[in-house]
Amino acid sequence: MSMKLCVVGLGYIGLPTAVMFANSGINVHGIDVNPTVIDMIRSKRIHLHEPGLEKALEDAIDTGVFTVSMQPQEADVFIIAVPTPVGPGKTANLSQVVKAAEMLVPILKAGDLVVLESTVPPTTVESVLLPVLKQTHLVIGEQLFVCYSPERVMPGRLFHELKHNDRIVGGINLLSAQKCAELYERIVDGTIHITDTITAEMVKLMENTYRDVNIALANELARIAEEVGFNVWEAIQLANSHPRVQIHSPGPGVGGHCIAVDPWFIFEKAPKAARLIELSRITNDNVPQLISNRIREMVRNVHKPVITLLGVAFKGDIDDIRESPSLVVINELRKNGCQLKIYDPYVHQDMTDKVPTLNEAVTGSDCIVLLTDHTIFKDIDFDLIGRLMRSRRIIDTRNLVDLNRLRLSGFLCEKIGTPLAHVTMPHRLGESIRYD
Numbered sequence: 001m002s003m004k005l006c007v008v009g010l011g012y013i014g015l016p017t018a019v020m021f022a023n024s025g026i027n028v029h030g031i032d033v034n035p036t037v038i039d040m041i042r043s044k045r046i047h048l049h050e051p052g053l054e055k056a057l058e059d060a061i062d063t064g065v066f067t068v069s070m071q072p073q074e075a076d077v078f079i080i081a082v083p084t085p086v087g088p089g090k091t092a093n094l095s096q097v098v099k100a101a102e103m104l105v106p107i108l109k110a111g112d113l114v115v116l117e118s119t120v121p122p123t124t125v126e127s128v129l130l131p132v133l134k135q136t137h138l139v140i141g142e143q144l145f146v147c148y149s150p151e152r153v154m155p156g157r158l159f160h161e162l163k164h165n166d167r168i169v170g171g172i173n174l175l176s177a178q179k180c181a182e183l184y185e186r187i188v189d190g191t192i193h194i195t196d197t198i199t200a201e202m203v204k205l206m207e208n209t210y211r212d213v214n215i216a217l218a219n220e221l222a223r224i225a226e227e228v229g230f231n232v233w234e235a236i237q238l239a240n241s242h243p244r245v246q247i248h249s250p251g252p253g254v255g256g257h258c259i260a261v262d263p264w265f266i267f268e269k270a271p272k273a274a275r276l277i278e279l280s281r282i283t284n285d286n287v288p289q290l291i292s293n294r295i296r297e298m299v300r301n302v303h304k305p306v307i308t309l310l311g312v313a314f315k316g317d318i319d320d321i322r323e324s325p326s327l328v329v330i331n332e333l334r335k336n337g338c339q340l341k342i343y344d345p346y347v348h349q350d351m352t353d354k355v356p357t358l359n360e361a362v363t364g365s366d367c368i369v370l371l372t373d374h375t376i377f378k379d380i381d382f383d384l385i386g387r388l389m390r391s392r393r394i395i396d397t398r399n400l401v402d403l404n405r406l407r408l409s410g411f412l413c414e415k416i417g418t419p420l421a422h423v424t425m426p427h428r429l430g431e432s433i434r435y436d
Helices: 014-023 035-042 052-061 096-106 124-136 157-165 174-184 197-228 232-239 261-271 275-298 325-335 358-362 375-379 382-388 404-406
Strands: 004-008 027-031 064-070 078-079 114-115 145-148 168-173 192-196 306-310 339-342 368-370 393-396 413-417
Touching: 004 014, 004 096, 004 325, 014 027, 014 052, 014 064, 014 078, 014 114, 014 157, 027 052, 035 064, 052 157, 078 096, 096 114, 096 124, 096 339, 114 174, 124 197, 124 261, 145 174, 145 197, 168 174, 168 393, 174 192, 192 197, 197 261, 197 275, 261 275, 261 413, 275 325, 275 393, 275 413, 306 325, 306 358, 325 339, 339 358, 358 382, 404 413
Parallel strands: 004 027, 004 078, 027 064, 078 114, 114 145, 168 192, 306 339, 306 368, 368 393, 393 413
Antiparallel strands: 145 168
């Protein structure tokens, strides 16, 4: 008898995971509470941008191994992959995890495996998921098996990383972990590491907290560079030439559902011990405000300035705007009465002040702000764009442009992490002094 899998939540992680399992030969039923998502998937259309997903979805549906609805069906394995946003008090909102588990209670049977993939604070499986699953009256760990196995993938590379990255499997007992490992062996070529649930929960949080702390260091170094008088991008590149150093890049802030959220889940459980984690989160959360202040200062002497913001997604070449620092910059500028034009070729959802083309975004503009590192933005012809602008100003938050070349084209330019106007560098930006 073939295995049947039910995936609860068909978002950025749930849908690619469901499709990948389906195309491995498992019968998969996906559920989502959003009827629009269900209708789109049934029509073989995707509601998110991910290379290869649309074709993989079409293959899964055409071969009859993938179905979707708004209600769960009986299966042998259930994967919960629902959002876990951080609330106003910087605590995890686990309501969707609870609702997903409650939906499964009436159909769970002896021998089933329940896997939580959503990113959660430590002890969530023990303190939140298991109390709901105990309503089945099945013996947990003997009749009903439970695991935590976090996704560890990057948007834009989901299928490659789902297959090739190592997988963490944390079981409530060894038998649960072994059953979960056997499941993921069907799609994972990387090593599968077995541990307990709390350790598995923490591994995912630690990975993203490490990156958040590293980015906070980079953002702080960028502020120092502006005051002291050096190019932080060059300095980071040179520092990273050391075999034991890997400093991340600064930017307009930190976005996405992982790095901008996960550290708070650790802080929630141990606020007195997580002081560095809290400080790093505050450092990165403050950057969009600094960027908006810098934009307003750039156009301070312009009458009724028009500001063009390039990029809404939190990172390049994707459509994901969750926790994007661009949204904070937009809101801060609006609060101060700024007239905006917003352009992002990947983000298709409706948004006030968003325009469909780059030319429309820059026509009559007084300042361009590069907020997202989309590859297409690196190839902008600024000589041509400059002719459409009312006045030529640009702020680069992603190290995408050559300041010297733009200045020769008549632009007033600023790049985060490079000296402010009152600070003099001992040599040209982006060049190293070499002694032969």
